[in-house]
Amino acid sequence: MSLPVYDWGTAPAHLMTRRQLRGAGLRPGGHDPVAILRCRACHARPARTCIRPAWLYDARLAVPKRTPTLRQEEALDRAMAARQTCQGCGIRQPHCLPRHDRRCAGCAAGDLAVAA
Ligand SMILES: [Zn+2]
Ligand SMILES: [Zn+2]
Known part of the structure; x- marks a missing residue:
């Protein structure tokens, strides 16, 4: 056609x-x-x-145009917070943390320092 x-x-x-x-x-x-x-x-x-x-x-x-409702934005933010919050110090990072180890670089490095 x-x-x-x-x-x-x-x-x-x-x-x-x-x-x-x-x-x-x-x-x-x-x-x-x-x-x-x-x-x-x-x-x-x-x-x-x-x-x-x-x-x-x-x-x-x-x-x-689809505009996310406030409720959707809150849900999205919660999901993002779960992926960005360090399990070690509880501080939220501006980026997503690795899925296998939800810790910031500082906490992960501290771990290494203790092990060494
Ligand atoms: Zn032309
Ligand atoms: Zn941390």
Whole structure:
């Protein structure tokens, strides 16, 4: 199936690029692009084969951008905290700690010093 091709500025208003959808607070609702938009540079040269076409999505099939609810963010934060909190000193690190040894570098190094 070949998609309809529009020149820059000629696409119907309900067809939007992914960027335009995002600007409108929408995202493609899992549907495939419905048309192709030739880039602005090709507008003046209709015979040229466009090498930078954009996909156009049907805004009527688009859905609002998913914004995580506060509850989801809290759950995510708890999950992150579990992965970032040192089991040795209890201080939360800005990065995830290794799964097999949830300790910060300081605590892991202290362990080595004791062993040596
Ligand atoms: Zn082009
Ligand atoms: Zn620690």
